Amino acid sequence: MAPELLTSPKTQLGEGPGYDCETDIAWWFDILTCRLFTLEMKSRKLTEIPLPGMASMMAITTDRRQLIAMDEGLWLRDPDSGALSLYIALNSGKTGGMRTNDGRVHPSGSIWISSMAHDPIDGAASIHLVRQGEARLLFSGLTIPNSICFSPDGAAGFFADTREGIIYRVPLDPDTGDVTGACVVFHDGRGRAGGIDGSVIDRDGCLWNARWGTGEIECITPSGHVARTVGMPFKQPTCPAFIGAQGQGMLVTSASVNLPDDGIQGTTMITGHEFNGITDAYVIL
Template identity: 45%
Template sequence: MADETITILDRRRLELGEGPSYDALTDTVHWIDILGRTLYEMPMETRRIAAHPLPRMASEIHGVDEHRQIMAMDDGLYLRDRASGALELHLPLEADDPQTRSNDGNVHPSGALWIGTMGRRAETGAGAIYHYRKGRITKLFGNISIPNGICFSPDGATGYFCDTATNHLLRVAVDPLTGLPTGEPNPFHDQTGQSGHHDGACTASDGTIFIASWGGRAVLVLSPEGEVVRRIDVPASQPTCPAFIGRRADRMILTTAWEHMTPDEISLDEQAGMTFLLNPGVLGVGLPHVEIA
């Protein structure tokens, strides 16, 4: 039995903690409060957490090289200077629609980036999932309300994603060299009628999928065949996204949120919005930096 002890990494209560990622270029962990417009940064060596205010809502950040990162924000992809924090628009993304913002995303083993968008009020079907690689954005899937669960098999041949509103995790064949789909999505795991809704996800080196259960107080572990093989209980009702961290990818960060909760619910859910650290019991997969040219 894996040691599933969960400890608090950061006690700050984020309204919508999301987008945790590990940057192997600098041995640093990042996560974001989307609605709080703040980027959090933690070098693994010091474990000292810095908070960086953002001028716009953002949802994910990944390394490009030793000097730059790429960040999905509410109107496009931005390049961020590591030293100064300065942001420069790289490519617009739904910039002509002020009602949408970026949401869940992840890096494919090829260095391509998948980015989800959604309505700011989770309007039905207002979102989509896009593919970015070497300066080009391609729309992959539309008519999505809340894109989540974006992750990839270790060999890069399968992609996973879900619409939290429908609670179905889908899988699709993907070109390992480009991160582009080569087929149509098919049902993989149906969480309808069960506790919680599928949210952010990541994959382990053995092909299992760790997916946060929003409202379910858990991270579910799915087999490569789509069966629940383990449940990791979480001391907050709205876990949002897990990510493997560290040089060995042997630890996991988990973000949570208090979004949509009443003051009474927040007071009863004492750790809602905190960021956690846990032992996943399996090694993760190291993600490459994003290819921008």
Template identity: 40%
Template sequence: MTGIVSVLSDHVCELGEGPSYDPTTGKLFWFNIVHGQLLERGRSGATKVHDLGQMASAIAIVDDKRQLVFTETGLHLRDIATGKLTLHTPIEAENGSTRSNDARVHPCGAFWLGTMSKTHEKKAGAIYWFFKGELRKLYDGITVPNSIAFSEDGAVAYYVDSEEKLLMRVDCDPATGLPLGEPKLFGDHRQSVGYVDGSVVDRDGILWNACWGASTVNAFAPDGKLVRSIPMPVSQPSCPAFIGAEADRLAVTSAWADQNEAQRAADPDAGKTFLIDFPVRGRFEPRVLI
């Protein structure tokens, strides 16, 4: 696998997260969460930084003119031309101790959204469902919500509390993105090095996961079996996204958060965003229905 991973953007993020690719424009968006920055990389290869003024972690396409940005105060419509944010749906806006974290759009257009404590207070977060203006809390008592991802047909959802290292799967209504029944264990990673972080699921049902603290992106079959492990040149890869005209490559964000001076010196590329130049059968993110 050596040689297939390269730097896609050398802009260093303390906590890079939430990559999302827009196939219409060929742009990749991601976040430097704790600094309230939205990063944008177009076909020119240059990285543009947008200061949002608050912590943010996820973005979805509404239409050709608008995006929906998940921040520490909720869901904001973003005018692509001007960058202006307008609050659409508050989420824990009254709670200054929490922020947004992992999120992903279900194939039907619903948005699953995870919140967590800014200081990693245990069980202070939750996972919400948003669809056509309606907001519901799905799961609470979560410390670090991650790995929110869906099968292509929308019948299965995945998520994890990274603190507990138990990757879960739950049946979903493909028409609404709401869970059906109770979550079941998909993968027990309590004995593994690192933490289950962000994930995406390809057209074959393979779940590609960034393993924070283990310098790897792992691929798990629909039965939970590990089928591939790709070494990364950083210790804390955080989240993958399918990119390219055919959604056949992976971009992966990373972070230097929580590292001391010696750890940062030993991890010089931490916080950069990477390209995994290995063919995958990816798919584009659906548009969110607001």
């Protein structure tokens, strides 16, 4: 399992890696510099797309548009023209200073998307369920929401508040992605170096978490225990995503913020290893 540092520009706050099986294209963002990167996997052609706001997550819709989480809402983007239109606004009634953060598509085609203050404020962050044009608040009182992912059958959701250091598990309706019961502690990462960041779950139910500050991706078993770690060529990994037709590879973003200018940062692809991964579902609008 040899991580390969891609020839992408250094990212101040890399986030939102994803992959589309139909086109064999991967993507990720640099939140702070308002850029979207797309990578054609076969040719390794990298495209940099400037955006009008801070974006953190993208998904492909069933009609082949791009749904981008940016600033205080979700936007539809035409991949040919680049035209953007607001799909749904988030954080209604809150006064400025908010942006989206971690998010992922549920197997049903719904989305969980988080929001937080630009400069993290205790208790100001939240997670919404977006389904068929409506947003419903699921969790509030968070600070830096992360680690959003789902079990292979869609019957369980996972999330964390990085400042707290705990990954929670919550039962879901597999047909909608909506919460049906109380949260329980899935993994307690307090007292350990680094912090919990983005996560993704494989077909075996193992959760792969980017451990901010340690330069590692952790594989956490369905029972909540760290089974092994994979070293990254950078100190601050932010989020993993499975890539390849069978989810056999992994793409990991990172951040250079608060590090020396000569620090090695960027986006890494792990090849030469057969992950038992799952690529994200398409969004049903």
